[in-house]
Amino acid sequence: xxxxxxxxxxxxxxxxxxxxxxxxRSLTVGGGAVDVACTSxxxxxxxxxxxxxxxxxxxxxxxxxxxxxxxxxxxxxxTHAGNTDSEANKIDLTVGGDMMIEQGGAIDVRRKGYGKxxxxxxxxxxxxxxxxxxxxKNNNANEG
Numbered sequence: 001x002x003x004x005x006x007x008x009x010x011x012x013x014x015x016x017x018x019x020x021x022x023x024x025r026s027l028t029v030g031g032g033a034v035d036v037a038c039t040s041x042x043x044x045x046x047x048x049x050x051x052x053x054x055x056x057x058x059x060x061x062x063x064x065x066x067x068x069x070x071x072x073x074x075x076x077x078x079t080h081a082g083n084t085d086s087e088a089n090k091i092d093l094t095v096g097g098d099m100m101i102e103q104g105g106a107i108d109v110r111r112k113g114y115g116k117x118x119x120x121x122x123x124x125x126x127x128x129x130x131x132x133x134x135x136x137k138n139n140n141a142n143e144g
Contacts, residue, residue, distance in 0.1 A: 004047060010036045010056070018042055030056020030076055039081070040064060049097075052076035052105070061089040068097040074104030082112045 002008055004023040010016055011032035021043040029038045031053035039059040046066045052058050054075030061081050070093070072078055081089040091109065101107070 010038055011053075012036070015039075018044060021045075023047065026050070028053065028056075029058050030054055030073075052078060060091050060093060063092040063094075065094040066096065070095045070097075070099045072099075072101045072105035072107070074102045076102075076105045078105075078107045079109055080112055 002022065002024055004025060006024050007026045007028075008024050009028045011028065011030065013034040013036065015037045016039070018038070018040040019042055023045040024047070026048045027038070027044075027046050028051040030036050031051070032055065035055045035057070037057045037059065039061065041061050043062050044060065044064040046064075048067060049069045049071065050058070050066045051071045051073070053073045056075075057077045057079065059079050059081055078091065080091045083089055089112070091107070
């Protein structure tokens with residue numbers, strides 16, 4: 001089991017899932033000739049830096065922290081897993097130093113929100129939905 005003094009480098013074909021809280025010294029994902037994925041389903045603490053490089057995907061589903069720098073290079077992807085009826089997964093990241101995103105690096109959470117008709121913006125049982133400042137929706141109203 002890696003510990004607080006461990007430099008972890010994931011640069012060969014792998015899909016690694018973190019299921020228990022862990023503290024690492026540094027984390028590098030990607031940078032090799034193949035796709036590499038690291039998913040954190042538990043708290044992740046990195047005391048120095050995270051390097052997310054070409055062909056590397058880091059999926060942060062639980063609160064995470066990096067003490068120094070987070071570098072997201074070209075071809076790297078930061079994301080979180082999708083949700084259904086609750087906000088179980090989200091990027092909650094604290095960076096103690098600089099966050100650098102190179103051109104071609106991506107933070108992409110498209111289609112990762114609540115499932116259809118789920119979450120705080122879903123229609124209620126009586127057919128009304130929130131408007132968030134605009135015209136609301138009433139499925140029970142007759143429109144003519």
